[in-house]
Amino acid sequence: MDFTVSEKMQTILGMIKEFVQKELIPLEPEFLTKSFSEMIPVLEEKRQMVRQMELWAPLHPREYGGMGLNLMESALVFEALGGTPLGLYTFGSQAPDAGNIEILHQFGTEEQKQKYLRPLIEGKIRSCFSMTEVDLPGSNPIMLDTTAVKDGDDYVINGHKWYTSAADGAEIAIVMAVTSPDAGPYLQASMIIVPTDTPGFNLVRNIPVMGHAGEGYFSHAEILYQNCRVPRKNLLGPEGHGFVIAQERLGPGRIHHCMRWIGICNRAFDLMCARARDRIIAPDRKLATKQIIQSWIAECAADIQAARLMVLHAAWMIETVGKKEARKEISLIKFVVANTMQKVIDRALQVHGGLGMTDDTILAFFYRHERAARIYDGADEVHKVSVARRILKEYEGRKVR
Ligand SMILES: Cc1cc2nc3c(=O)[nH]c(=O)nc-3n(C[C@H](O)[C@H](O)[C@H](O)COP(=O)(O)OP(=O)(O)OC[C@H]3O[C@@H](n4cnc5c(N)ncnc54)[C@H](O)[C@@H]3O)c2cc1C
Numbered sequence: 001m002d003f004t005v006s007e008k009m010q011t012i013l014g015m016i017k018e019f020v021q022k023e024l025i026p027l028e029p030e031f032l033t034k035s036f037s038e039m040i041p042v043l044e045e046k047r048q049m050v051r052q053m054e055l056w057a058p059l060h061p062r063e064y065g066g067m068g069l070n071l072m073e074s075a076l077v078f079e080a081l082g083g084t085p086l087g088l089y090t091f092g093s094q095a096p097d098a099g100n101i102e103i104l105h106q107f108g109t110e111e112q113k114q115k116y117l118r119p120l121i122e123g124k125i126r127s128c129f130s131m132t133e134v135d136l137p138g139s140n141p142i143m144l145d146t147t148a149v150k151d152g153d154d155y156v157i158n159g160h161k162w163y164t165s166a167a168d169g170a171e172i173a174i175v176m177a178v179t180s181p182d183a184g185p186y187l188q189a190s191m192i193i194v195p196t197d198t199p200g201f202n203l204v205r206n207i208p209v210m211g212h213a214g215e216g217y218f219s220h221a222e223i224l225y226q227n228c229r230v231p232r233k234n235l236l237g238p239e240g241h242g243f244v245i246a247q248e249r250l251g252p253g254r255i256h257h258c259m260r261w262i263g264i265c266n267r268a269f270d271l272m273c274a275r276a277r278d279r280i281i282a283p284d285r286k287l288a289t290k291q292i293i294q295s296w297i298a299e300c301a302a303d304i305q306a307a308r309l310m311v312l313h314a315a316w317m318i319e320t321v322g323k324k325e326a327r328k329e330i331s332l333i334k335f336v337v338a339n340t341m342q343k344v345i346d347r348a349l350q351v352h353g354g355l356g357m358t359d360d361t362i363l364a365f366f367y368r369h370e371r372a373a374r375i376y377d378g379a380d381e382v383h384k385v386s387v388a389r390r391i392l393k394e395y396e397g398r399k400v401r
Contacts (some may be wrong), residue, residue: 001312009076012055012058012073015053016077016080019049020080020084020087023046023049024046024090027043031086032359032365033359036169036215036219037215037216043089047091047092050090050091050092054067056092056123057123058074061105061121064105064117064121065121065122066092071315071318071319072316072319074256075256075311075315076259078255078256078263079262079266080263081263082262082263083263083264083266084267085218085362085369087263092122093256094166095165095253096128096165099129099249099253100127101117103174103236103249104116106245107191107245107248116171116172119171126166127172127173128166128172128174128221129164129165130164130174130223131175132162133160134161135160139378141243142185142188142189142243144176144177145160146158146159146175146177147179147181148175150179153232154230154231155179155231155234156228157194157225157227157229158227158228159177159225160222160223161175161223162220163207163221163376164221164222164223166216166217166218167219167221168219168221169216169217171195171196172193172195172196173194174192174193174194175191175193175225176191176242177189177190180240186243187241190239190241191235192235192236193236194230194234195230199229200225200227201228202225202226203222203223204222204224205222206219207219207221209372210368210369210371247323250323250330251323251330252318252323253377254314254333257377258307258311258333259311261373262311262337264366265300265307266304267366268349268363269297269344271352271362272300272351272352273297275352275355276288276293287351293351296351300343303340307337307340310329310333311337314333328391331383331387334383335374335380337373339374341370342373345366345367349367
């Protein structure tokens with residue numbers, strides 16, 4: 001595995017890091033006290049600057065105005081942008097749009113691409129992904145109550161979803177619904193594009209998460225689909241292939257999540273070290289002189305380095321042997337990096353004492369919002385069970401001395 005970063009990528013990463021430091025981190029105090037809609041004008045201004053620097057949509061296809069970076073390259077970009085909650089959004093790379101863009105590009109009809117993919121990549125509209133249901137386990141997504149029943153040229157959708165992230169203000173939802181109840185368990189559901197102004201698409205509320213309901217892009221909605229009627233041409237990919245398509249977006253999506261989390265680790269680590277260096281805890285002593293703090297710093301540095309190398313290795317595996325062969329590595333990074341991030345944020349917050357609990361630094365925001373990393377996109381336990389099963393299979397019939 002080659003860790004050399006090309007000259008082109010070094011230049012790009014240097015520009016991104018400088019932009020994050022100069023333009024985005026100074027906006028954080030405002031971001032932490034204002035609503036998303038109040039932030040839109042300034043964020044649009046920053047997005048325009050990013051477009052002018054030709055750094056817009058790094059991971060999306062060139063033919064639609066993105067930079068078309070490969071997986072390893074975009075992983076490094078996600079790390080550089082992850083250190084601020086404003087990074088990915090400002091560079092047109094935010095979830096869930098990034099995943100939706102990927103599947104629209106791969107499975108969308110020409111009409112769907114022109115109508116939805118192009119404006120999504122251009123950052124003119126936003127989207128959301130609506131799969132998890134209130135009454136059924138998201139960990140076992142083949143259990144779905146939401147149905148899409150054919151009626152003439154339409155599908156009529158009924159169901160109760162929640163945690164549809166960024167639905168508030170989104171133009172379209174990609175909804176997972178059962179279209180073929182008699183098929184095998186993995187071929188029952190389809191993905192259907194639902195414009196959010198369709199009658200019957202009812203956004204009940206933005207769910208309060210750790211005390212904050214959020215707004216716009218930074219929110220998670222509960223949605224009732226009540227006789228929500230969309231044309232059959234809004235089917236994304238073949239009917240019954242919802243899970244096949246979902247599988248497609250999982251590998252690269254996890255690399256992106258994990259590298260964003262590494263970016264958060266780096267930021268929290270920087271804050272922790274700087275605070276330890278500066279905080280006076282006795283007339284002649286700084287916090288950094290305490291061995292316990294030094295031990296945390298060393299442990300966090302090692303954990304971040306290990307997690308980062310695991311993600312880059314998984315990305316390299318996907319690129320060299322493919323997603324299917326890299327399934328173990330993809331599951332491993334999902335729970336390792338989520339837990340590393342949680343530990344690093346917690347330690348950084350602890351080093352800040354009372355200040356860490358306030359919104360005067362970004363740490364409390366990370367602490368609140370990133371706890372979910374151990375739940376979404378496959379809870380820790382689900383990945384651990386899946387990895388263990390895979391490993392144990394390798395031992396079947398194998399003699400070990
Ligand atoms: C912040 C956030 C954003 C999200 N965004 C989206 C989104 O945009 N779109 C969307 O569709 N969904 C989204 N989700 C939903 C997310 O995918 C689900 O919460 C997740 O799949 C877990 O499902 P659940 O909440 O129903 O928990 P359950 O499935 O009820 O699981 C609860 C717990 O049980 C344990 N568990 C479950 N299965 C097993 C197992 N096989 N073995 C051992 N233990 C197990 C785990 O500890 C798990 O945390 C989001 C969730 C969060 C928190």
